[in-house]
Every structure is written in C-alpha cells, then in structure tokens.
Amino acid sequence: MAWYAIHVRSNxxxxxxxxxxxxxxxxxxxxxxxxxxxxxxxxxxxxxxxFPGYLFVRLEALDAPRVSVLQAPGVVRLVEFGGRPAVxxxxxxxxxxxxxxxxxxxxxxxxxxEGQLVRVVGGPFAGAVGRLVRGRxxxxxxxxxxxxxxxxxxxxVLLVDVEPT
Numbered sequence: 001m002a003w004y005a006i007h008v009r010s011n012x013x014x015x016x017x018x019x020x021x022x023x024x025x026x027x028x029x030x031x032x033x034x035x036x037x038x039x040x041x042x043x044x045x046x047x048x049x050x051f052p053g054y055l056f057v058r059l060e061a062l063d064a065p066r067v068s069v070l071q072a073p074g075v076v077r078l079v080e081f082g083g084r085p086a087v088x089x090x091x092x093x094x095x096x097x098x099x100x101x102x103x104x105x106x107x108x109x110x111x112x113x114e115g116q117l118v119r120v121v122g123g124p125f126a127g128a129v130g131r132l133v134r135g136r137x138x139x140x141x142x143x144x145x146x147x148x149x150x151x152x153x154x155x156x157v158l159l160v161d162v163e164p165t
Contacts, residue, residue, distance in 0.1 A: 003029075003056050003088040005079040012074030013049045019072045020057070026069065027058040029093060031100045033107055050100065050108055054079070056093055110164050118142065122161035129165060132157075 008016050017028045031050040036043045049055070057069055066085070069075060078085045099106045112118065112132055120128045120142060130144040133154070140159055145152040 001058050001060050003058050003090060003093045004085050005054050005088055006057055006069060007054055007076040007079055009074045009076060010053060013053070013055050016072050016074045017055060019074075020069065023068070025057075025072075026060075029056040029058075029097070031056075031096045031106070033100065033105055050096075050106055052108075056088060109160075112159060112162065112164065117165045118162040119165045120157060120161055121163050123158060125155055125157060126161070128155075132162060 006016070013030050017030050020026060020028050032047045033050050034045055034047050037046040059066060059069070066078065070078065080086060114132060114134055116132050118130065118132045120126050125142060128142060128144065130142040132140055133143050134140045139156050140162075141154045142157045142162070143152050143154045
C-alpha cells in the first residue's frame with residue numbers, strides 16, 4: 001500500500017473524497033485548516049484544503065484501483081514524475097495528519113528555498129525585497145545586494161514574514 005497525490009479540479013476536493021468513500025474506494029486524506037471567510041458583510045468559519053487542488057489516496061496497486069480513482073468526477077490526474085505516479089512517503093502523510101490534528105492551526109505556506117528572491121510582507125522590514133539565505137545553524141536572513149558596488153546588507157527575518165516574489 002502506498003500513498004499517491006491526486007490533482008483535482010478547483011473546489012472539488014471534498015466531492016472526490018465523498019465519491020470515493022461512497023464507492024468504498026481507497027483510503028483518502030484531505031488535510032484541511034480552519035479560517036474565517038467574509039460573505040455578505042459577515043465573517044463565518046470555513047474549512048479549506050491545506051493544498052488546494054490536491055488530496056491523497058492510498059492504493060495497493062496501480063491497476064484497477066487507479067482506474068476507479070481517475071474516473072471519479074473532478075479528478076484531473078495522478079501526480080506523476082517521468083510518466084510514473086509519484087509515491088508520497090508514509091512519514092509525510094503521517095506528519096500531515098499530526099499537524100492538522102494538533103492544537104495549533106496549520107496554514108498553507110509558500111515553498112521557500114535558499115537563494116530565492118523574496119519580499120518581506122510582515123515585521124519591521126515589510127516591503128523589502130532580497131534573497132533568502134541561511135548560514136550553518138543560523139536563522140534565515142534577507143540579503144539586499146547592490147551589485148554595482150559589490151556590497152550587500154543582511155538582516156534576520158522570520159520565514160512567516162516572507163513570500164516568494
């Protein structure tokens with residue numbers, strides 16, 4: 001048995017899960033988080049997918065169960081690399097289950113890589129743009145380079161305060 005990621009149409013995550021459960025299909029996992037939505041001037045609590053457009057299914061083999069999953073209304077495809085369905089490690093799915101069940105709310109967060117160009121959106125350096133760097137065992141820093149001078153300035157930043165540009 002292995003976990004696979006399924007790409008689904010926008011806002012079809014729950015419908016696919018319900019369809020597969022009604023057909024006694026494979027085990028599914030849709031990690032969600034709670035937030036507030038403003039509608040008609042009032043805010044109300046809503047539950048949204050942690051990874052919009054994706055959910056996870058656990059399949060024994062990739063023959064008949066795969067076909068039944070792909071035929072579910074709203075399913076676009078299995079996530080593949082090199083033409084082969086990509087297996088999602090059990091440990092990752094287990095970690096996601098722990099995170100979404102925990103006392104602190106999980107939130108979607110952009111994937112950030114060292115050296116990536118980012119914009120600071122919160123904190124004392126909001127509005128600054130630079131490269132994200134991290135030395136060995138050090139906190140992330142925003143580096144603003146002045147190439148024509150061959151110089152740079154760096155300040156510590158929190159990862160929650162930056163987003164990719």
